[in-house]
Amino acid sequence: MERKYLISIIIVLVVVGVGIIALTGGFEFSTASLGNFATAEEVDDDYRPVEVVDEFSPDTEVIYATCEVSNAPSETEIKTEWYYLDDNERFNTLKHTVDGGSGPLSFSYEPEDGLWPVGDYEVRFFLDGQQVGVVEFSVEVEEEASISDVAMAEEIDNKGKPVEVVDEFSPETEIFYATFEISNALPSNEIETELYFVDNDQLVLSEPIPLDGFYTGPAHVSYTKPHDGWPTGNYEVRVFLDGERVGTAAFSIKEDRISLDPESDLITTADLPSEFVEDTEAGWKEEQSEFEGVPFDSAAFRFWEQSSEDRFVSSTGFVCPSVDDAQEMLDESHSYWTDHFGSYDDTTVETVDFSNYGDELTASEAVNVENGTTYAYIVTLRVQNVTVTVVTGNISKSETEDYCSLVESRIVVKQS
Numbered sequence: 001m002e003r004k005y006l007i008s009i010i011i012v013l014v015v016v017g018v019g020i021i022a023l024t025g026g027f028e029f030s031t032a033s034l035g036n037f038a039t040a041e042e043v044d045d046d047y048r049p050v051e052v053v054d055e056f057s058p059d060t061e062v063i064y065a066t067c068e069v070s071n072a073p074s075e076t077e078i079k080t081e082w083y084y085l086d087d088n089e090r091f092n093t094l095k096h097t098v099d100g101g102s103g104p105l106s107f108s109y110e111p112e113d114g115l116w117p118v119g120d121y122e123v124r125f126f127l128d129g130q131q132v133g134v135v136e137f138s139v140e141v142e143e144e145a146s147i148s149d150v151a152m153a154e155e156i157d158n159k160g161k162p163v164e165v166v167d168e169f170s171p172e173t174e175i176f177y178a179t180f181e182i183s184n185a186l187p188s189n190e191i192e193t194e195l196y197f198v199d200n201d202q203l204v205l206s207e208p209i210p211l212d213g214f215y216t217g218p219a220h221v222s223y224t225k226p227h228d229g230w231p232t233g234n235y236e237v238r239v240f241l242d243g244e245r246v247g248t249a250a251f252s253i254k255e256d257r258i259s260l261d262p263e264s265d266l267i268t269t270a271d272l273p274s275e276f277v278e279d280t281e282a283g284w285k286e287e288q289s290e291f292e293g294v295p296f297d298s299a300a301f302r303f304w305e306q307s308s309e310d311r312f313v314s315s316t317g318f319v320c321p322s323v324d325d326a327q328e329m330l331d332e333s334h335s336y337w338t339d340h341f342g343s344y345d346d347t348t349v350e351t352v353d354f355s356n357y358g359d360e361l362t363a364s365e366a367v368n369v370e371n372g373t374t375y376a377y378i379v380t381l382r383v384q385n386v387t388v389t390v391v392t393g394n395i396s397k398s399e400t401e402d403y404c405s406l407v408e409s410r411i412v413v414k415q416s
Contacts (some may be wrong), residue, residue, distance in 0.1 A: 032072035034105075034127050037135040040064045040267075047106040054137040058118060058186060058214035062110045065123040065391030074100040079126040086119035115213035118186070141214075147239050150247035155175045163183060167251045171323075172231040178237035178249055179220045181394040187211045192240045193221045198250075199233035233320075239414040257320045257385050260414040263300035266388055266407050272313060276304040292332040296320050305393075312393040313403065314321040320385045327360065334362050334380035336389055341366040341376055355401050357408040358383040370378050379404050383411040 101406035125350030155160030191209040354363035358381035
């Protein structure tokens, strides 16, 4: 047995009976004897076994070997030798010299690494050099090692168990966990997990689960978001025990998609001053189509104007199938409107600093070439898979920012 032990020995000889205590007054015994050999996980205050047992689990913290001493003269030597029978190895010897009398004697062993090797053992008892008794015991695993309850979670508790089992994550999820239960595992058991990208038939990561000792309880593996986020698709975490696949948790990485009505959930007539009138003939709404080659699930355009002062506000919203589509739509929608104003002979379009709204934002201003004044702002923002272009005419920059803030807040409400 290739293990070293930190030996913790409790050896107590309790003298019982008044006549025995008087032994030193000239009352002698010619011989001593040992009996009642036993093993136990616990001894009582008198150092006798609380319960005699001969079968222990590998994670038993301490094993006691006990006996009863009778009629021991002074300087009687009692010795125990401990053997791991599977290797026919004596791994320790303990001696104690008693001062005389009778009573219980208790030895205790505690493995250095907290783990007893599985197998058969015996403790041999010696009295003044002669073997007088033996007690046998075994260390066994009640059941073979197993893995169960493989699951995925975005959060675990302080015991390593899932707070909530989920099977879908966002590409931007910072960290998620594979959790499972281990039963009756030893360091000799090989436990390994594989993160597998099913759609690409690709092994992403393999992680061994080392064990320092016998273990039953929860276990987990954490996965941290790559720099560019998680690729969308279907995944599995596969758990192996001694080379055999014993559990699988399937999950998917999907884009966070916001569902809203681009006609009614962005800017509405109620958001504008009463003198603004909507031009319903100019407005439009479409489903499942493309704009400048970029797909969208739904889109709508609304336009309001105050004719007497030549002021206007418009909103063009796109709900796209993915974040990537929405990002591309941001560029295309913004280019469409800047090209529109740039086509006027007396107008130049320039980029402009703007307050940041949404995940991405780009802003431009249409400037009158003759007098250098800004008469329109074009602001396109994206929140996840939704892209909106707000265009204002003869309206201040701060008012335009208010409309953008309103749009952002309404998208975020739908997001939650």
